[in-house]
């Protein structure tokens with residue numbers, strides 16, 4: 001059955017992926033510039049923008065760009081799905097997406113939050129101070145610290161310090177049961193984790209560990225469940241009816257706001273919200289390098305992750321990007337934004 005995606009867009013009547021063109025991009029940029037610089041200057045800047053585009057050949061390249069033109073340079077995998085049926089729209093490197101396991105980095109933080117929220121152990125208004133790092137004393141991935149941070153901001157900036165404070169309240173088995181409920185891990189996987197020292201358990205619960213390893217498509221299906229009314233699919237053939245998981249409406253709202261802020265000025269900002277015609281939800285992750293089959297490599301490299309959903313207010317399409325080497329904010333998010341743009345331009349088939 002053909003899926004109708006026409007309801008999915010932020011501007012229903014004037015914007016769907018068929019009408020996205022250079023004009024739309026330019027209009028969005030114009031509005032952004034206008035907001036910052038005022039009407040007069042933005043008109044001039046737009047003229048300069050068009051001149052620059054003409055010189056670079058951007059307009060024609062944008063429309064000629066197809067999946068095959070950029071994916072060969074992309075070392076990793078991606079999966080794009082219709083989140084309401086679970087059906088795959090497009091994928092790249094099925095072995096990476098469906099078979100191999102990698103540490104998920106900060107993508108796992110949302111599921112720690114889910115389980116603590118379920119137990120009534122989260123106060124969304126609570127602010128925690130993320131201090132700057134001093135010498136060897138590292139508090140967060142951002143050495144400058146995130147300062148006073150509430151839950152939404154902690155999600156947007158993926159604040160390790162905030163989530164470590166949350167992890168202190170969590171029982172490891174409860175966390176693992178939540179991951180199993182979302183089918184991110186299977187239930188027989190518990191034993192190796194419970195032998196870890198408590199400090200390592202807490203790092204595992206915020207994604208700062210190579211001990212937990214998952215297949216990318218399971219992470220995407222679990223995230224999709226948060227935004228599709230609680231339907232958890234266990235395949236991407238579109239035939240599975242899915243099981244239901246109760247997602248508290250307030251929690252969903254907070255996660256949405258955090259992922260929205262992430263796309264605007266948080267860790268997902270390089271996904272290019274300013275050139276997408278609909279609002280984006282994004283979350284990045286960076287994790288220790290593994291070989292995809294459970295072995296951890298010591299070369300200091302990292303994997304980059306990005307999950308994205310559009311449109312933000314009622315997502316219908318979900319994407320996961322996994323970069324073999326790189327990080328979430330500077331690599332996976334950039335590729336993720338390009339893939340969503342390509343989908344909006346009609347480069348991938350709708351699910352059938």
Ligand SMILES: [Zn+2]
Nearest residue numbers: 130140146159
């Ligand atoms: Zn922080």
